[in-house]
Amino acid sequence: MLIESLAQKTKLAMMTVWAVVGGCALICGFTVWCCVSLVNKERQQIYVLDGDIPFLAERAKLEANFIMEAEAHIQLFHQYFFNLPPDNDYIKWTLGKAMYMADGTALKQKQAMDENGFYSDIISSSAVCTIMCDSINFDEHERKFTYYGTQLIKRRTRDLKRSIVTTGNIENVPRTRNNPHGLLITNWRTIENKDLDY
Known part of the structure; x- marks a missing residue:
């Protein structure tokens, strides 16, 4: 027991x-x-x-960051390309900066404007061109954008307001000092450039 x-x-x-x-x-x-x-x-x-x-x-999602960088790249390119004072050296500098951000289609448009005397007209008439971004429509899947802007051309005799609409595509490229977003505008063309009012 x-x-x-x-x-x-x-x-x-x-x-x-x-x-x-x-x-x-x-x-x-x-x-x-x-x-x-x-x-x-x-x-x-x-x-x-x-x-x-x-x-x-906090880390941002890659897609959200890409859309913001693409829109900033598009806006900066248009500022370099269309903001022009009556200073030949400054025009060459800004257009040179813009050429790093786009492919040969932008160079062709610059050459066409040069041949038509656009830049020499700005310098001779002491005109000041500025562009304001109205909106950017960006399709992230097709990587296609449409830029809507208003350009103001101030001359001594009169002011001119123009509506500018451009379109193109965005491609990734390595980041450099001249292209900090690491993006390249391709197939760029102007689809509207008309006078609004004086």
Whole structure:
């Protein structure tokens, strides 16, 4: 009877010990899994220091970033191409910057405008051309855009307002100092360039 009682108590003690060991193993495993997932999550976050204060920098989705960069590239190209003061050196500099951002179609349009005396007319009449972006429609799947802008040509005698609509495609190229967005405008053409009012 005593031996049977001792055997049952020993069996009960062993079951208790194994239950405690199993519970501790489960708790330890869960704790390790939580710590590893927390460390992996923290490794994906980037902190930016402003003096001694850290700020969490959030990653943007690639698609959203691409659309913003494409629209900024298109707008900057049009500013370089159409913002023209009566200064020959500055015109050459801005058009040179614009040529890094587009393919040969922009060069052909620049040469046609040069042959028609557009740039020499700006310099001789002391005209100032500025363009304002009204909107940009960009199709991210086809990588095609349509740019809507208003150009103001100020001359000494009169001011002229023109509506400019251009279209083209966007391609990825390596980023350089002259092309910081890493994009290239291709098949660029003007589909509307008409007077609005004086």
